Amino acid sequence: MQAFLSSSSILANPCPRSLFPRPSTQSQLLLSSVSGARTNAAAAASARRSSGRCVATPASSSPAVAAVATDVPAKMKAWAYDEYGDTGVLKLDEAVSVPAVGDDQVLVRVAAAALNPVDSKRRMGKFKATDSPLPTVPGYDMAGVVVKVGSQVKSLKEGDEVYGHISEKVLEGPKQFGSLAEYTAVEEKLVALKPKNIDFAQAAGLPLAIETAHEGLERAGFSAGKSILVLGGAGGVGSLIIQLAKQVFGASKVAATASSPKLELLKSLGADVAIDYTKENFEDMPEKYDVVFDAVGQGDKAVKVVKEGGSVVVLTGAVTPPGFRFVVTSDGSVLAKLNPYLESGKVKPVVDPKGPFSFPQVVEAFSYLETGRATGKVVISPIP
Numbered sequence: 001m002q003a004f005l006s007s008s009s010i011l012a013n014p015c016p017r018s019l020f021p022r023p024s025t026q027s028q029l030l031l032s033s034v035s036g037a038r039t040n041a042a043a044a045a046s047a048r049r050s051s052g053r054c055v056a057t058p059a060s061s062s063p064a065v066a067a068v069a070t071d072v073p074a075k076m077k078a079w080a081y082d083e084y085g086d087t088g089v090l091k092l093d094e095a096v097s098v099p100a101v102g103d104d105q106v107l108v109r110v111a112a113a114a115l116n117p118v119d120s121k122r123r124m125g126k127f128k129a130t131d132s133p134l135p136t137v138p139g140y141d142m143a144g145v146v147v148k149v150g151s152q153v154k155s156l157k158e159g160d161e162v163y164g165h166i167s168e169k170v171l172e173g174p175k176q177f178g179s180l181a182e183y184t185a186v187e188e189k190l191v192a193l194k195p196k197n198i199d200f201a202q203a204a205g206l207p208l209a210i211e212t213a214h215e216g217l218e219r220a221g222f223s224a225g226k227s228i229l230v231l232g233g234a235g236g237v238g239s240l241i242i243q244l245a246k247q248v249f250g251a252s253k254v255a256a257t258a259s260s261p262k263l264e265l266l267k268s269l270g271a272d273v274a275i276d277y278t279k280e281n282f283e284d285m286p287e288k289y290d291v292v293f294d295a296v297g298q299g300d301k302a303v304k305v306v307k308e309g310g311s312v313v314v315l316t317g318a319v320t321p322p323g324f325r326f327v328v329t330s331d332g333s334v335l336a337k338l339n340p341y342l343e344s345g346k347v348k349p350v351v352d353p354k355g356p357f358s359f360p361q362v363v364e365a366f367s368y369l370e371t372g373r374a375t376g377k378v379v380i381s382p383i384p
């Protein structure tokens with residue numbers, strides 16, 4: 001309903017008030033850190049109402065502005081918020097300036113995006129001390145087509161189909177212009193070519209979750225022949241931890257937890273043991289594991305089932321020694337390394353069957369994610 005109201009109010013007003021009406025001082029500071037941003041911001045500031053249409057008038061005739069005006073539109077549809085809060089702060093804005101492209105960046109026409117719990121935590125203001133300035137276009141995960149390349153970009157070209165997690169650091173200065181938009185600008189090193197056998201919606205759900213699973217397994221020193229218990233095996237990250245542990249790292253045994261309806265999924269992903277947390281307490285079971293990977297926030301229980309000298313990786317919640325926590329760093333080379341496993345079908349994307357959600361259904365998609373019951377990834381597709 002929220003999305004519907006936003007859309008219809010936009011339709012009623014062909015030149016709606018944008019959450020990004022003019023670049024604020026903070027926005028200009030952020031934007032001017034990438035090449036060409038000032039001209040793009042100037043073009044945005046010059047957008048004016050004319051004959052009932054929104055027209056972006058370039059402030060100068062510099063090549064950068066001409067490129068924005070001819071290659072891609074100056075304005076795009078994007079979900080955005082200008083204050084922290086629950087899903088009610090999300091607005092569909094049809095007049096957001098297309099982000100400028102830095103020398104080391106590509107501009108991607110986003111075909112699909114995916115939500116992560118960190119999008120919700122960020123929107124609630126939990127990271128406001130290190131967040132980019134408001135207003136924010138949320139979204140870390142995307143898949144789409146390169147439509148423009150920066151001058152220092154080496155391996156990508158226009159027309160390439162790519163996927164990636166667009167903010168190198170999730171919590172520290174994440175991009176103000178995220179992936180829930182028609183276009184997003186991202187560093188070349190953070191993306192990879194999309195695996196050929198999967199579609200944009202499937203690809204969009206992978207980057208942040210699969211990079212988290214991979215980084216956690218590496219940090220835990222996981223290797224062939226070791227055993228692992230995955231807490232939260234049916235979620236976005238857990239469904240990939242199971243598969244990477246088995247198919248990429250060569251686990252000798254994978255156990256995972258979920259509620260009763262999801263046990264078959266765990267087994268189909270490669271779990272040797274599927275533990276129904278509604279019926280059994282994993283921490284009371286006799287089996288011990290080389291690594292326990294906690295994607296739920298049960299660090300206190302996780303340490304009870306790790307072998308002496310083993311590792312406990314915690315993604316959320318309190319950390320109990322010897323457990324450790326990390327925050328994922330985006331890295332396109334990890335995606336490129338994993339592409340053969342995806343293209344061979346050994347590792348499969350898991351898209352929640354309630355989706356993909358359409359672009360106007362982003363509020364509904366967030367509400368669903370925030371139930372904590374998603375199976376695999378909550379995906380938004382197509383965009384727009």
Ligand SMILES: NC(=O)c1ccc[n+]([C@@H]2O[C@H](COP(=O)([O-])OP(=O)(O)OC[C@H]3O[C@@H](n4cnc5c(N)ncnc54)[C@H](OP(=O)(O)O)[C@@H]3O)[C@@H](O)[C@H]2O)c1
Binds near residue numbers: 118235237238372
């Ligand atoms: N530190 C980092 O870098 C990093 C990176 C990514 C994610 N995270 C964090 O890791 C957590 C998981 O992320 P995600 O994307 O995987 O979330 P998600 O997809 O929303 O996880 C939902 C899944 O969690 C399962 N679940 C909930 N309670 C459970 C329990 N007690 N035992 C077993 N499974 C349970 C649910 O299964 P049932 O319906 O069967 O309960 C559901 O399938 C989030 O808190 C996220 O913020 C941290």
